[in-house]
Amino acid sequence: MNHPKLFANLSRYSTWLKLFWMFLKVNLLSPSGPASIGLLYDEAAGKLMSEERFVEAVGFSNVLPGSEALKLAMFVGHAAAGVPGVLAALLGAILPPTMMMLIVAAILQRFQQADWLEHFVSGMSPAVAALMALVGWELFRAGTGKKIKPRILLIAALSALGFWLEIPSPLVLVGAGILGVLFFR
């Protein structure tokens, strides 16, 4: 009979299910990508992948473009179960936030003309602006380390000039990236 093969298949499916469930849980419990790293560390490091590989995954997701939470999910999924692991982790990470946002978006679209929503947004705007300024500042600090290098300040100043002159932002960002490639040899 084919029992060993059946057994191998079962344990493979259970790894996929475990990955899916883990990312469903982590993404339901954490408010944003960066905040999920701590939770994920408890769930994955030492169990699904070595601590060293986890740190490497965090490093890479900081450096590569795209959503941080998704990149981490895919790294962990890959380490645990290869390509199907990536898909299971991705699905778990995507489902909860998008479903909730879909519901919120659908409800809010019905009230776009309502007075209370207008007041709600007016109150929220300064807080959202503060949040963005803070995230921008933290990003800057994380990117520079303890000592701020002059060339980082130069890139920051040049991009400020670019935005102020209303050069399209994608162009300014690509330009800053290219300067980075040239400067940080």
Added chain:
Amino acid sequence: MPDLLLLFWTFLKVNLLSTSGPASVGLLHGETVGRFITESQFVQAVGFSAVLPGSDAIQLAMYIGYAAAGIPGGLAAMLGSILPPTALIFGVVNILHRLRREAWVGRFVEGLTPAISVLMLFTAWKIFEKGGQTGLFGWAIALVSLALMARDFPARIVVLVAGILGVVLLQ
């Protein structure tokens, strides 16, 4: 149909040029406000993506896509934001042993980061200005939120309470 393609392309572009959901907000503002959504809807998108649990990047995509073109719009935007990291992960995982942090991708992002920070500050100011509450009320909320969040007070509570204060106080 061109709307869906444009949504997909916009989110593809934004996610290629930012390293996390919150960092993409500055770029997203310029690419979507006035084209797909209003200033007020943008604030709702950012506010609620901070309030709800889970990845901000795909929540922003979902809200903006849905507001612009219903469920197909949400899906198109989401696909655009998922594709770049997925493609990269598969690429990177396959050449992981060769790619080091000194690789040009890393340097590109190192140059990108200060520019994104500056863009975030510019956009924060725009949102503050167009929120309409630039008087005492607006400044008070902005400064108190900033102080609370700088002390690691959860952003979702700050944003939610600020909205409720708006409903209660701005009659």
